[in-house]
Amino acid sequence: MKLDSKINITLEITNFFNKFKGDSNLENVKKHFEEEAEEFDKTIQQLIPLYSEMIDSMITALPYNVSDKFKVLDLGCGTGNVSKAVKERFPRAMIDCIDIAENMIEMAKIKLEDYNDIKYYTGDFAEFDFEAKYDVVVSSLALHHIKTDEEKKRFYMRIYGVLSKGGVFLNSDSVLGSNESLNEIYTEKWVEFMLQNVPKEEVEEKWLPKHEEEDFPAPLIKHLQWLNEIGFKNIDIVWKYYGSAVYCGTKL
DSSP states (O other): OOOHHHHHHHHHHHHHHHHHHOOOOOOHHHHHHHHHHHOOOOOOHHHSSTHHHHHHHHTTTOOOOOOOOOOOEEETTTTTTHHHHHHHHHOOOOOEEEEHHHHHHHHHHTTTTSSSSSSEEEEETTTOOOOEEEEEEEEOOOOOSOOSSHHHHHHHHHHHHHEEEEEEEEEEEEOOOOOHHHHHHHHHHHHHHHTTOHHHHIIIIIIIHHHHHHHOBBBBBEEEEEEHHOOOEEEEEEEEETEEEEEEOOOO
């Protein structure tokens, strides 16, 4: 099991966003957002084992050449880490970013301000009405916030629906093992990692309780089964490290 710090940290920095929302000095606001985004990204690295490697594996798995032009949907984009990685590798990619938190969208805009062909939307990606078709749908540390198995499967169906023929879905997320013994190992390894970066009290009193209250991961094998039942092909596990995984499927 693994913590997705994105939504947790979002709740904590919402007050920060509101504080500067009415500031007429746009450069000052931008500066504060940049600083907050840096802190958010630092926290992600402290809580999620091999985070950079996980994101890199997603980008490496995209079946495109550097010069190709294709349309991407980034679900739960946060501060824009995945979208930035896509644009760095594929400069001509066109990206739609969506996140439930307005402050995250504002931070993503700043992080990605040097790139063209990016649009931003604020809303719940599980309820958002996607009208366009996409060549790629990506998500990182977001989908396990969907509570029930039925809701997860239904959302995979929506992703399948917005993909163009030949389109690829890639998800990096927290997953469970196929039995409790594995889940205990996953949790143990995750806690060991966090303790290298944050105080024990913070792990026990903050991150573990929030994980229990707010995260709803499912076994990886279930995710793969759902994708298969919906109609995805070329389903595979791109990368895995205990309770973190990157998996994919293609709409043929």
